[in-house]
Amino acid sequence: MELGLVGLGKMGGNMRERIRRAGHTVIGYDRNPDLADVHSLRELVDSLQAPRVVWVMVPAGAATQSTVDELGELLSPGDVVVDGGNSRWTDDEKHADELAAKGIGFVDCGVSGGVWGLANGYALMYGGSAEDVARVQPVFDALKPEGDFGSVHAGKVGAGHFAKMVHNGIEYAMMQAYAEGWELLEKVDSVTDVREVFRSWQEGTVIRSWLLDLAVNALDEDEHLERLRGFAQDSGEGRWTVEAAIDNAVPLPAITASLFARFASRQDDSPQMKMIAALRNQFGGHAVEKN
Numbered sequence: 001m002e003l004g005l006v007g008l009g010k011m012g013g014n015m016r017e018r019i020r021r022a023g024h025t026v027i028g029y030d031r032n033p034d035l036a037d038v039h040s041l042r043e044l045v046d047s048l049q050a051p052r053v054v055w056v057m058v059p060a061g062a063a064t065q066s067t068v069d070e071l072g073e074l075l076s077p078g079d080v081v082v083d084g085g086n087s088r089w090t091d092d093e094k095h096a097d098e099l100a101a102k103g104i105g106f107v108d109c110g111v112s113g114g115v116w117g118l119a120n121g122y123a124l125m126y127g128g129s130a131e132d133v134a135r136v137q138p139v140f141d142a143l144k145p146e147g148d149f150g151s152v153h154a155g156k157v158g159a160g161h162f163a164k165m166v167h168n169g170i171e172y173a174m175m176q177a178y179a180e181g182w183e184l185l186e187k188v189d190s191v192t193d194v195r196e197v198f199r200s201w202q203e204g205t206v207i208r209s210w211l212l213d214l215a216v217n218a219l220d221e222d223e224h225l226e227r228l229r230g231f232a233q234d235s236g237e238g239r240w241t242v243e244a245a246i247d248n249a250v251p252l253p254a255i256t257a258s259l260f261a262r263f264a265s266r267q268d269d270s271p272q273m274k275m276i277a278a279l280r281n282q283f284g285g286h287a288v289e290k291n
C-alpha cells in the first residue's frame with residue numbers, strides 16, 4: 001500500500017525504512033529537507049492516491065495539533081490520519097472529532113521500540129473504529145515485531161495512547177527498581193562486581209527483561225556510570241499516568257514514586273530537606289549542616 005509519513009526523526013525515519021522493506025511505498029515529509037521526500041504537507045497529500053493514509057510521527061502537543069489541523073484542511077473524505085506520536089490520550093477524541101467533521105478517519109497508535117525498532121520491530125497499541133484500523137493494517141503488520149504478539153487493537157479512539165501511557169508508567173517503575181537495586185549493590189563493600197551481578201540476572205531470574213539487558217549494555221559502556229550526571233527528564237506520559245490514576249482512584253505508589261524520583265534528580269540541594277533539617281533542629285536540637 002501507499003503511506004504518507006510526517007516526521008522523519010529518530011522514530012519516523014527508521015519506521016519509513018522498515019515499512020519500505022516490507023514492500024510498501026512510503027512518501028515522507030519532514031521540516032528538515034535533508035530527510036524529506038517532498039517539500040510540504042500539500043505536496044505529500046498530492047503525491048498520494050485517494051483514499052489516503054497519513055501517519056503523523058511528530059512531538060506530542062502543539063506540533064501534533066498543527067499537523068492534524070493542516071491535514072484536516074488538505075485531506076479528503078475517506079482518508080485516514082494515524083497519530084503515532086506519544087500524544088496524550090485525551091487529545092485523541094478531539095482530533096478524531098475534528099477530522100470526522102470532514103469525513104476523515106482517525107486512529108491513535110502508541111509505538112514502542114525506540115532506536116531498536118528498525119531491526120526488532122515496533123510494539124503497537126492502537127485505537128479507533130474497526131473500519132479505520134483495517135485501512136492501516138498493512139502498515140501495522142509491516143512495523144510490528146515478528147511473531148504472534150507485539151500489536152493490539154486496544155479499543156476505541158484514545159485506547160492506543162492510553163495503553164502506551166500505562167506501558168510507559170510501568171517502564172518508569174521498572175527502571176526505578178533496577179536503578180535502586182544497582183545503587184544499593186554499588187554501596188556495599190561485600191559485592192565486588194556489580195556489573196557481573198546484573199549480567200548474571202539476564203538468564204534464569206524472575207527479573208530478567210529487555211530493560212535489564214540495556215542496563216548491562218550501559219554498564220559495559222561505563223562500569224560505574226561515572227560519566228553521567230544523576231539527572232532524568234520526563235516527556236509527560238508518567239505524569240499523565242499518575243493523573244489518570246487520580247481520576248480513577250487507582251493507587252499507583254510505585255509509578256508515582258518513580259516519577260517523583262525524577263523530579264528529585266533535578267535538584268542540587270533539596271528545599272524540602274532544608275525544612276526537615278530545620279524542624280528537627282527546632283524540636284530536638286538535632287545538628288544541621290550549613291551552606
Ligand SMILES: O=C(CO)[C@H](O)[C@H](O)COP(=O)(O)O
Binds near residue numbers: 086114168233237238
Ligand atoms: O515511549 C518511549 C519509550 O517507551 C519514549 O522513549 C519516551 O519518550 C520515554 O519517556 P520519558 O521521556 O518520559 O522517560
